[in-house]
Amino acid sequence: MIKKLGIPKEVKKDEGRVSLIPEHITQFTGLADIFVETNAGLGSGFTDEDYQSAGAKIVPTAQELYDISEIICKVKEPQEQEYELLTSSHVIFGYLHLASNLSLTKMLLEKKLTAIATEMIMDENEYPLLIPMSKIAGNLAIQKGMQFLEYSSEGKGLLLSSISDERNSKVTVIGCGEVGRSSIHKSVQIGASVTAIDVNENILNELKNKYGEDISTHISGSDDAIAAIRTADLVVGAVLLPGRKPPIVITQEDINQMEKGSVIIDVAIDQGGCVEGVTANTHSEPFEIRNGVIVSAIANLPGAVPKTSSIELSTNMQKFVDYLLIENWFEEYNKNQNLKPSLQIHNGLLLSEEVAESLSLSLSKLV
Ligand SMILES: NC(=O)c1ccc[n+]([C@@H]2O[C@H](COP(=O)([O-])OP(=O)(O)OC[C@H]3O[C@@H](n4cnc5c(N)ncnc54)[C@H](O)[C@@H]3O)[C@@H](O)[C@H]2O)c1
Numbered sequence: 001m002i003k004k005l006g007i008p009k010e011v012k013k014d015e016g017r018v019s020l021i022p023e024h025i026t027q028f029t030g031l032a033d034i035f036v037e038t039n040a041g042l043g044s045g046f047t048d049e050d051y052q053s054a055g056a057k058i059v060p061t062a063q064e065l066y067d068i069s070e071i072i073c074k075v076k077e078p079q080e081q082e083y084e085l086l087t088s089s090h091v092i093f094g095y096l097h098l099a100s101n102l103s104l105t106k107m108l109l110e111k112k113l114t115a116i117a118t119e120m121i122m123d124e125n126e127y128p129l130l131i132p133m134s135k136i137a138g139n140l141a142i143q144k145g146m147q148f149l150e151y152s153s154e155g156k157g158l159l160l161s162s163i164s165d166e167r168n169s170k171v172t173v174i175g176c177g178e179v180g181r182s183s184i185h186k187s188v189q190i191g192a193s194v195t196a197i198d199v200n201e202n203i204l205n206e207l208k209n210k211y212g213e214d215i216s217t218h219i220s221g222s223d224d225a226i227a228a229i230r231t232a233d234l235v236v237g238a239v240l241l242p243g244r245k246p247p248i249v250i251t252q253e254d255i256n257q258m259e260k261g262s263v264i265i266d267v268a269i270d271q272g273g274c275v276e277g278v279t280a281n282t283h284s285e286p287f288e289i290r291n292g293v294i295v296s297a298i299a300n301l302p303g304a305v306p307k308t309s310s311i312e313l314s315t316n317m318q319k320f321v322d323y324l325l326i327e328n329w330f331e332e333y334n335k336n337q338n339l340k341p342s343l344q345i346h347n348g349l350l351l352s353e354e355v356a357e358s359l360s361l362s363l364s365k366l367v
Helices: 022-028 048-053 062-068 102-111 131-148 178-190 201-214 223-230 252-257 267-271 306-324 329-335 353-359
Strands: 003-007 032-037 057-059 071-073 091-094 114-117 170-174 193-198 215-219 234-237 263-266 288-290 293-296 343-346
Touching: 003 062, 003 306, 022 032, 022 048, 022 306, 032 048, 032 062, 048 057, 057 062, 071 306, 091 306, 102 343, 102 353, 131 178, 131 234, 131 263, 131 267, 131 293, 131 306, 170 178, 170 223, 178 193, 178 201, 178 234, 193 201, 193 223, 201 215, 215 223, 223 252, 234 267, 263 267, 306 329, 329 343
Parallel strands: 003 032, 003 071, 032 057, 071 091, 091 114, 170 193, 170 234, 193 215, 234 263, 263 293
Antiparallel strands: 114 343, 288 293
């Protein structure tokens, strides 16, 4: 049976990404009717005509898109204005980050729909839908950090890039996975003095081998690690415990000890944040100042570069959308160990152990 797949226009503040680009929907012909909300791709440079040429039908409003579609293929988690559009007949497919969002989780449970958290899809022991966005976010963390260090942003007026052979600025990166490694690479490239912090010694050794004298490495929580946070010009927080709330790795005391005008970028804010007391910011109101230190926590950093991000996202997403279009997709999804962790809510049941634990909700099992 032909499925009905809907691509809404994202409504999160300053979000210009779209889940699937025109080039990638042509392969679904014959398996699904594709509906696209008008202007859904505009922020990423794709027009309604581009989608029509690829075989999609353009729908004028979000209400009509949700009414007509069974599968809602999104980028970000549903925003409050989208809650009323969702019904029990929907399968929602997108980044959900439920472990830090009780109200969204409760709403999805009450609606009795099916929710798939794409950030939890696995392939060859990796998270293919998280990785490209993490690489982009790691780059943007340094780009934003450089901007916030400027005098007009109330930063300390320091150029992160080196203009001589000396490395005169200090960047500390906590959590050296995909985000962290991108931030480290960019920081080394521009000539900053870089400290990498992680709980995993092997990761730190690999970084030391790769960058040699250009980098110092410390185990998270050690005295040296804490000192590297407190003396940095720019700190990037990029820790992850998959599916759970991240640990606090930057405390208020660390902030109090940092030089005024220094910058912290909490990239882990999409999972709840790794800076003590952090609250989410947006691209248009990107930071708050705490004890003279600029603290920025933007949950959709890749939304700043939607053209780049949508192409990367769609390239990786298309393969997993394919799984949803087969007849007995639910049984297949539930059987597949790589896909199962992403199947987090179904018919009023919470199926993710990590989300249940993080939000103190009851875990259910499918019978
Ligand atoms: N804000 C955004 O727009 C955005 C975009 C992409 C990813 N993210 C978030 O960035 C974070 C990192 O993502 P990733 O893809 O790099 O994850 P990853 O799994 O590749 O890396 C996470 C790293 O954190 C380390 N870690 C765990 N606990 C730690 C601790 N206590 N101290 C130090 N290190 C610790 C792990 O060992 C690992 O190396 C995640 O929370 C992810 O959701 C945010």
